[in-house]
Every structure is written in C-alpha cells, then in structure tokens.
Amino acid sequence: MNKKTPLFKIMAYTFLSxxxxxxxxxxxxxxxxxxxxxxxxxxxxxxxxxxxxxxxxTKAWEIANxxxxxxxxxxxxxxxxxxxxxxxxxxxxxxxxxxxKLRGFTYALFLLGMLVPIHATLIPIFLIMQKMSLxxxxxxxxxxxxxxxxxxxxxxxxxxxxxFPKDLEESGxxxxxxxxxxxxxxxxxITRPAMATVVILNFIYNWNEYLFALVLITSNSLKTLPLGLxxxxxxxxxxxxxxxxxxxxxxxxxxxxxxxxxxxxxxxxTAGAVKG
Amino acid sequence: xxxxxxxxxxxxxxxxxxxxIYLGIAIIPIGISLYYSVMDWNGIGKMTFxxxxxxxxxxxxxxxxxxxxxxxxxxxxxxxxxxxxGLIMAMLLNKGLKGSGFFRTVGFMPVVISSVMVSLIWGMxxxxxxxxxxxxxxxxxxxxxxxxxxxxxxxxxxxxSVAYIWQNCGLYMVIFLAALQNIPDExxxxxxxxxxxxxxxxxxxxxxxxxxxxxxxVVYSISxxxxxxxxxxxxxxxxxxxxxxxxxxxxxxxxxxxxxxxYGSAVSILILLFSLIVITIVNRLGREKDA
Numbered sequence: 001m002n003k004k005t006p007l008f009k010i011m012a013y014t015f016l017s018x019x020x021x022x023x024x025x026x027x028x029x030x031x032x033x034x035x036x037x038x039x040x041x042x043x044x045x046x047x048x049x050x051x052x053x054x055x056x057x058t059k060a061w062e063i064a065n066x067x068x069x070x071x072x073x074x075x076x077x078x079x080x081x082x083x084x085x086x087x088x089x090x091x092x093x094x095x096x097x098x099x100x101k102l103r104g105f106t107y108a109l110f111l112l113g114m115l116v117p118i119h120a121t122l123i124p125i126f127l128i129m130q131k132m133s134l135x136x137x138x139x140x141x142x143x144x145x146x147x148x149x150x151x152x153x154x155x156x157x158x159x160x161x162x163x164f165p166k167d168l169e170e171s172g173x174x175x176x177x178x179x180x181x182x183x184x185x186x187x188x189x190i191t192r193p194a195m196a197t198v199v200i201l202n203f204i205y206n207w208n209e210y211l212f213a214l215v216l217i218t219s220n221s222l223k224t225l226p227l228g229l230x231x232x233x234x235x236x237x238x239x240x241x242x243x244x245x246x247x248x249x250x251x252x253x254x255x256x257x258x259x260x261x262x263x264x265x266x267x268x269x270t271a272g273a274v275k276g
Numbered sequence: 277x278x279x280x281x282x283x284x285x286x287x288x289x290x291x292x293x294x295x296x297i298y299l300g301i302a303i304i305p306i307g308i309s310l311y312y313s314v315m316d317w318n319g320i321g322k323m324t325f326x327x328x329x330x331x332x333x334x335x336x337x338x339x340x341x342x343x344x345x346x347x348x349x350x351x352x353x354x355x356x357x358x359x360x361x362g363l364i365m366a367m368l369l370n371k372g373l374k375g376s377g378f379f380r381t382v383g384f385m386p387v388v389i390s391s392v393m394v395s396l397i398w399g400m401x402x403x404x405x406x407x408x409x410x411x412x413x414x415x416x417x418x419x420x421x422x423x424x425x426x427x428x429x430x431x432x433x434x435x436x437s438v439a440y441i442w443q444n445c446g447l448y449m450v451i452f453l454a455a456l457q458n459i460p461d462e463x464x465x466x467x468x469x470x471x472x473x474x475x476x477x478x479x480x481x482x483x484x485x486x487x488x489x490x491x492x493x494v495v496y497s498i499s500x501x502x503x504x505x506x507x508x509x510x511x512x513x514x515x516x517x518x519x520x521x522x523x524x525x526x527x528x529x530x531x532x533x534x535x536x537x538x539y540g541s542a543v544s545i546l547i548l549l550f551s552l553i554v555i556t557i558v559n560r561l562g563r564e565k566d567a
Contacts, residue, residue, distance in 0.1 A: 004371065012368050016375075019365060020382045022442065026397050027385075029408050045411040091294035094287050106291065113302045117503050119524050120548045123312060123531050123541050124305035127319065147301035150294055179286040208390030210506045215532060226392035230510050233396050240406060247396055251389065258388045259381070266384055270451050 027251070034244035041241050053241075060245035068221060069228035069250075076138055076224060077206040080145035084202055087146070088153030089191065093183050095154065096161035097169070107158065113151030118144075118211065126215050140216040141224070145206050152272050153198050160194035161187060197268040200261055204269075207254070225250055306548070312541035319537045330542035340543070343514075343521040344550075346433060350522060351501035351554075353437040354444070359493055361441070362448025363486075367478065369449070370456040380453070384446040391443065391506035398439040399511055402426050426512050432520045436508055443507065444500070448493055455489035456482070491562045495555055502551040523547045 004012075033041050034056055035049040061067065095107050125144060126135075134140040164187070172182040188195075213227040223231065229250055233243050258265060313330055317323040334340050365383060369376045386394060401408040402425035410422045425435040459482070467481045483490075505524040508514060514521035514529070521529075523543065531540025 004373075009373070012371065012373060015364070016368055016373075016379045019361075020379055023382050023385055023446075026401055026408065026442075030397055030400060042406055045406055045408060046415060087294040087297065090290045094290040098283075098287055100284070100287055106295070109295075109303070110298065113298065115499070116302060116306065117499075117524075117547060117551065119503065119505070119527060120309055120544045121302060121305035122527075123537055123544060124308035125301060126532075127537065128301075128305070130319075143297065144301055147297050150298045151302075154294070179283055179290075183290075204388060208392075210390065210392050210510075211528075214509075215528075226390045226506075229396060230392050233399070240400065240403070243396070244400065247393065251393060254389060254393075255385070258385065262381060262384070265388065266380075266450050267454075269387065269447065270454050 030244045031248050033241055034248045036241050038239050038241050056241055056245040057249065060242050061249060063242065064232040064246040064249075065220065065223075065228060066246065066249055069223055069225045072138075072222060072228075073207060073225040076141050076145070077203060079138070080142045080149070080206050081199060081202045083142065084146045084149045084153050085195065085198060088150050088198070089157050089188065089195070090183065091150070092154045092157035092161055093187055096158045097164075097187075107154075110151050110154045113148065114155070118148060122211065122215060125212075129216055135216055136218050136222055138222065141209075141212055144212050144216075145209065149202050149205060152201065156198050156268075156271060157191060157194055160191060164190065197264050197271070200264050201268040201272060203257075204265065309541045309544050312538050313545045314542075315538040317538040318535045323538075326538070330539050331546070334539070334542055334546065339518050339521065340523075340526055342518050343523050343526040346520060346522045347502060347504075347550075349433055349437065350440060350504050351498055353440055354497040354501050355494065357437065357441040358445045358448050359490075359497060361445050362493075363452050363490075365445070365449040366452035366456055367482070369453055380450070383449050386443050387446045389443075392510050394439065394443045395507050395510035398435075398442070399426070402435055402511075427516055429516055429519050432512055432516060436511060436520055439511065440504070440507060444497075448497070451493055452486065452489065455486050459485050491558075494562075495558055498554055498558060499551055502547055502554075523550070 029045075032048060033045060035052045035054070036056075037053055040047075040049065091110070095103060095110075129135050129140045134143075168190075169182050169186060172186050177185070208226060209224070210226045210230070213224045217223055217227060220228075220231075229246065232246055314325060314327055315323045316326045316329070365379075369380055369383075404410060404422075404424045404427065407425070409425060413419065413421045423431050425431050463481065463485065464477070467477050503524065504522055505528070508520055508522055509525060509528070512520045514525045524547065527540050527543040527547065530536050530543055
C-alpha cells in the first residue's frame with residue numbers, strides 16, 4: 001500500500017503501545033500483587049514480590065468457595081448452551097429451509113429479542129420463577145439464558161443454513177430419510193463452522209452473566225462465578241491480596257479460552273454486535 | 277420434495293420448543309411489565325390499579341432524573357470516548373504494521389472479561405488507600421492529586437466512565453477493523469492516483485466508506501449505554517448519594533430493594549421507551565444525511 005514515513009511509524013507505534021499498556025497494566029498489576037503478603041502490598045504496591053506466596057491462592061480458593069462457583073458456572077453455562085444450540089439450530093433449520101405462512105413473522109419475532117433489554121423483563125421473570133418455586137435453582141438461570149440467546153443463535157445459524165444449495169437435501173429424500181433425519185445427518189454436520197461461533201458466544205455470555213444470577217439466586221451453594229466473586233470481594237475487605245488471588249483464579253481460564261479461540265470469538269462478537 | 281417442504285407437523289415440532297421458551301421468557305414478560313406498571317403492588321399483597329400514577333411519580337422524582345442524566349453521561353462516554361478511539365485503533369491496525377496481531381489481541385481482551393471482573397479490577401485501581409491510581413500519584417510525588425475516586429461526588433462518574441471506555445473500546449476497534457478490511461484495494465489505489473493521501477484520504481474516502489458501519493456502531497453503543505448495570509452496581513452500587521445511579525439500577529433498587537414491583541416495572545418500561553426513542557432519532561438523522 002502507501003509508503004509509511006518513519007515519523008508516521010513512530011507515532012503509530014506510540015499510540016498502539018499506550019493503548020496496549022492501558023489494557024495490560026491493570027491486570028498485570030493485579031496478578032503481581034496477588035502473590036504478595038498483605039503487609040508487603042501495603043508497603044509498596046508497585047514492587048515485585050520478594051517471594052511468591054502461592055498460599056494466597058490456596059487460601060482464596062477455599063475462603064471464596066471458588067470450586068463451588070466454578071462448578072455452578074460450568075454446569076449452568078453448559079446446560080444452557082446445549083439447550084440453546086439444539087433448539088436454536090432446529091428452529092433455524094425450519095426457518096431457513098422451509099416455506100410456510102408465518103415464516104417471516106416467526107423469524108422477525110426471534111430477531112426482536114436482540115433489541116429487548118433484559119431489564120424490561122426482569123421483574124416478571126423474577127415473579128414467574130417465584131410462583132413456580134424455581135427461585136434459587138439452576139433452572140431459574142438456565143431458562144432465561146436459553147431464551148435470551150435463542151435470538152442470536154437463530155439469527156447466525158439461519159443465515160448460514162440459507163446459503164446451502166437447494167438440492168442438498170434431495171439425496172436424503174431419495175434415500176427415504178425424514179425431515180429430522182436430514183436435519184441431523186446432513187444439515188447439522190455442514191453447519192459446523194457457524195455452530196462453533198454460536199457455541200463460543202453462548203459460552204462467553206452465559207459464563208459472564210450477572211444480573212439474572214443476582215436476582216434469581218440467593219444461596220451461596222448455587223452462586224455462579226461473577227456473583228460469587230462480587231460477593232466475596234464485598235465481604236472479604238480485609239485482605240486485598242486475597243481478593244486479587246481470587247480474581248486471578250477466575251481470570252486466567254477465560255484469558256486462556258480467549259487466546260485459544262480469539263479468531264472465532266472476535267468474528268462472532270462483531271457479527272453479534274453489528275447485527276444485534 | 278414438495279411434501280417434505282410443506283410438512284406442517286414437522287415444522288411445528290421443530291419450532292415449538294424454541295418458541296415456547298423464547299416467547300414465555302423473553303417476549304411475553306414485556307407485556308406483563310406493562311401490566312404491572314399501572315399497578316401498585318409489593319409482590320405479595322393486593323394489586324391495585326392506579327393508572328399512570330407510577331409514571332407520574334417516577335417523572336417527578338429527582339433521583340430518577342439524576343439516573344437519566346448519568347445514562348446520558350454513559351451514552352456520551354460511549355459515543356465520544358469509545359467510538360473514535362476504536363476507530364483510530366482500527367485504522368492504525370489496518371496499516372499492516374508489524375505486531376498488529378498482538379495489539380488487536382490485547383485491545384479486544386477486556387471485552388471478553390465479565391463486567392463484574394472488570395468492575396472488581398477497577399475497584400482495586402480506584403481504592404483510596406492502596407489502589408493503583410493513588411499509589412502511582414504518591415510515587416510521582418503528586419499526593420495532592422489523590423482522590424477518593426469512587427466515593428467523591430465530583431469524581432465518581434468520571435471514574436466509572438474511564439472503566440466503561442476501557443471495557444468496550446476493543447469491541448468497536450474490531451468492528452471497524454472488519455469494515456476497513458472489506459474496503460476493496462482499488463478504492464485506495466484510485467484515491468492515491470487522485471492525489472488523496474494521508475489525512476485527506478482518511479477524511480474524504482475512508483470515513484465515508486465506513487458510514488454504514490459507523491451508524492450501526494452508534495446505534496449499538498447507544499442501546500448498550502441504556503443496559504449498563506453490572507459495572508456500576510459492583511463498582512459503586514449507584515453511590516455516593518445516587519451520584520452514579522443509572523436507570524437500570526434505579527429499577528433494580530425500586531423493585532428488589534424496596535419491593536415496589538409496579539413502580540419498578542414502570543421504570544423498566546421507561547428504559548425501553550427511552551432507548552427506542554433515542555435510537556429512532558439517531559436512525560432518522562443518519563438517513564436524512566443520505567438524501
């Protein structure tokens with residue numbers, strides 16, 4: 001492309017580096033201090049730790065109930081994800097490959113969900129869950145997570161499935177396969193790339209969700225990671241280094257997840273953002 | 277083929293489960309919210325119809341207008357802080373400089389971290405006694421600049437805005453980067469032949485080419501600003517003295533702290549209305565320029 005003058009390069013790199021430093025420093029600072037003793041941190045929040053106190057981590061893990069929160073988050077994230085993707089891909093298939101009277105309306109209805117802020121539904125959902133005695137159960141989170149992510153799931157998968165050639169299903173019909181057989185054995189396998197995006201997005205959204213958990217979960221043994229962490233930091237105000245260890249424990253897996261799958265995650269989130 | 281495509285029973289079975297969950301939990305509750313919003317109700321006792329009383333009470337409450345004002349601050353923070361910064365980053369990353377991949381990876385990182393985690397990290401930065409910001413000021417001998425970043429009325433909203441920019445800037449960066457990479461090379465080459473280089477090309481060729489993406493980003497950023505909750509609830513809880521409260525927090529407090537479900541529902545309907553109105557206006561403005 002165009003020639004880049006040295007001056008331009010210097011300015012560009014300065015700007016990019018400043019931005020990167022702003023993004024890294026808070027996290028780096030937290031991780032470094034998570035290895036210190038409380039007094040050491042208080043004395044100098046900018047030094048490197050004299051010795052690495054891994055005991056902070058074992059302590060934080062226990063006091064903060066991290067194992068419980070991790071398990072709850074994993075379970076709720078995973079179940080919601082499976083249900084969303086299963087129901088969403090089925091709905092997307094019929095919307096993409098079939099013609100029926102209410103097709104356009106149904107599709108528009110699903111898209112509407114991307115415009116609705118969950119706050120407009122929070123109070124009724126809370127009261128419905130209460131009436132059904134579902135408050136403080138896994139189901140009370142799995143249902144909203146599924147419902148609210150169906151929109152994006154249907155949207156992405158429908159767009160992808162619609163692009164398939166029309167005669168794709170014909171061989172299946174020749175072999176006498178039914179609709180659901182064709183869906184399962186022909187459509188789903190070739191939807192894999194879009195499916196990967198949808199799965200990763202759903203994972204991130206469910207894993208990070210806070211508001212529903214805050215309203216619908218009360219007992220400690222059912223709290224998810226964001227809720228448990230917020231709670232822990234609110235209560236455990238005595239030791240900052242312990243807080244930092246707990247946060248680092250929660251942060252590292254998601255950072256690894258991001259670094260491994262960043263390409264798909266970035267495409268997915270941009271698609272979700274732009275079309276949502 | 278014909279029979280298969282018209283298989284009504286199959287279509288019904290395929291769409292029904294998704295529709296039931298989706299309508300039941302994401303759509304119908306909006307109607308229920310609307311219904312509750314004209315009721316006086318504490319969630320347990322008798323529900324009394326009071327017409328638009330909740331609305332008129334909300335609209336005369338100073339705290340509510342304070343929260344609207346803060347929503348405007350958050351909205352402007354997104355529009356003035358996140359979008360231009362994201363655009364500049366995207367343009368620099370699009371130059372094909374060495375190390376662009378690294379800067380993109382780091383730039384997008386905060387978007388993936390949960391809002392709660394972002395709040396907790398920034399809570400530590402702003403901590404009065406040992407926080408990174410005050411310690412750093414002390415380190416440079418600027419003790420007089422130290423502040424109670426989250427507890428001081430003057431600073432709290434600014435502190436939240438900075439954390440908000442940090443959290444979402446990367447999202448707009450990758451949105452714009454994707455759009456930039458879709459601009460065909462010929463456009464840039466033609467511009468160069470015409471003698472449009474550097475800043476002039478950016479202003480007259482690149483930005484107009486990105487117009488539709490910029491519009492989408494603006495609308496997205498606005499609707500996001502109305503949804504902000506986690507960041508502020510965890511960071512300040514809306515304090516000090518409601519100085520950082522936003523509409524979603526006002527709703528949460530009305531309904532779940534003060535058990536006024538009718539009142540809270542009316543707030544949630546107002547949030548929906550306000551965001552729809554602002555987005556419609558922006559869409560109109562965007563279209564008028566086209567004509």
